Amino acid sequence: MPSDTSEVFLKFNNVKKSYDQKSLVVKDFSLDVEKGEFITLLGPSGSGKSTVLMMLAGFEGVTGGDISIAGQSVTRTAPYKRNIGMVFQNYALFPHMTIAENLAYPLQVRKMPKADVKERVNEYLNLIEMGDFGGRYPGQLSGGQRQRVALARALIFEPTLILMDEPLGALDKKLREQMQYEITRLHQKLGFTVIYVTHDQTEALSMSSRIAVFNDGVVQQCAAPAELYERPANAFVADFIGENNFIPGKVVKIAQDQATVAVSGGATITAVASEGLREGGDCVISVRPEKLFIQPTSHAYDNEVKAEHVTHYYVGDFIRYYFKFANGTEINIKVLNDLAAPDFKEGDEGTLVWLTKDCIAFPT
Secondary structure, three states, X not given: OOOOOOOEEEEEEEEEEEOOOOOEEEEEEEEEEEOOOEEEEEOOOOOOHHHHHHHHHOOOXXXXXXEEEOOEEOOOOOHHHOXXXXXXXXXXXXXXXXXXXXXXXXXXXXXXXXXXXXXXXXXXXXXXXXXXXXXXXXXXXXXXXXXXHHHHHHHOOXXXXXXXXXXXXXXXXXXXXXXXXXXXXXHHHHOOOEEEEEOOHHHHHHHOOEEEEEEOOEEEEEEOXXXXXXXXXXXXXXXXXXXXXXXXXXXXXXXXXXXXXXXXXXXXXXXXXXXXXXXXXXXXXEEOHHHOEEOOOOOOOOEEEEEEEEEEEEOOOEEEXXXXXXXXXXXXXXXXXXXOOOOOOOOOEEXXXXXXXXXXXXEO
């Protein structure tokens, strides 16, 4: 959350949305955003993240609650009066206008003097490193170039807020990564505030100040990327953010913030205890593939479970191993591709080890 000394720039206060006046697609959404933050709304399709963005833009009405920008409610303000820039997946550039004309359009609508328009357009063409492309048309550009122009057009009139709705979804992997860098570079240089919608977790982790993870209209957790990844609030967040293994078990004991869990085959595992865990209750332990090691290892460890090797795959910079426990639970491990990578055949027994701090027990 924003610090106590900072000023809230954008505020969602108990915002709700229903299309049929019966069921809510967004349920009691509250969030305070500082000026200059990069906030990502992340979640599966239908989780409510895009609806929140559309309500903020003014394209969808608010069923309940309030949205304010710079201390002023915009809940009933027309979209064009909110001073918000938007970037869409389909670029939304005018095909009959040159790149320079596309960039000039928002300034002309705001009746900026012609000399100032020309100067600002040249400034932003250089900012996106396309100074020689002003005379070209959108159809003459690559997908990545068109998206850079769309970004510049959203920024050029210096809006108070930039909204991005799956802006990189139409690009291939390499272009997406390039544009992630480009957007991050411009954000750091210009300091604008961003609300960004995506279902791509890697995109969210690499770009955001904070991420709000949605599921079924409810924010499951809102935190910085490292906190979301290392300390997910529940099993949904653990599963949705990054890769995870889930080991079912029963809670034997809880002491302070640690749980002792009995798993199939007679093994016990110690894990970080999440909120809501109860002694004697069923749980699931989450542990990420890169946090697991195969004995022998030079790494210290707290937990040790024997498992049967199923298969492994070469993935380039790492090797992915699959093992299964006695109860059939399958575990995958990512091992750095080096000379120490172990060699297993199908059916071989291995010993998997990891640290207590690297796994979390969630109630089921």
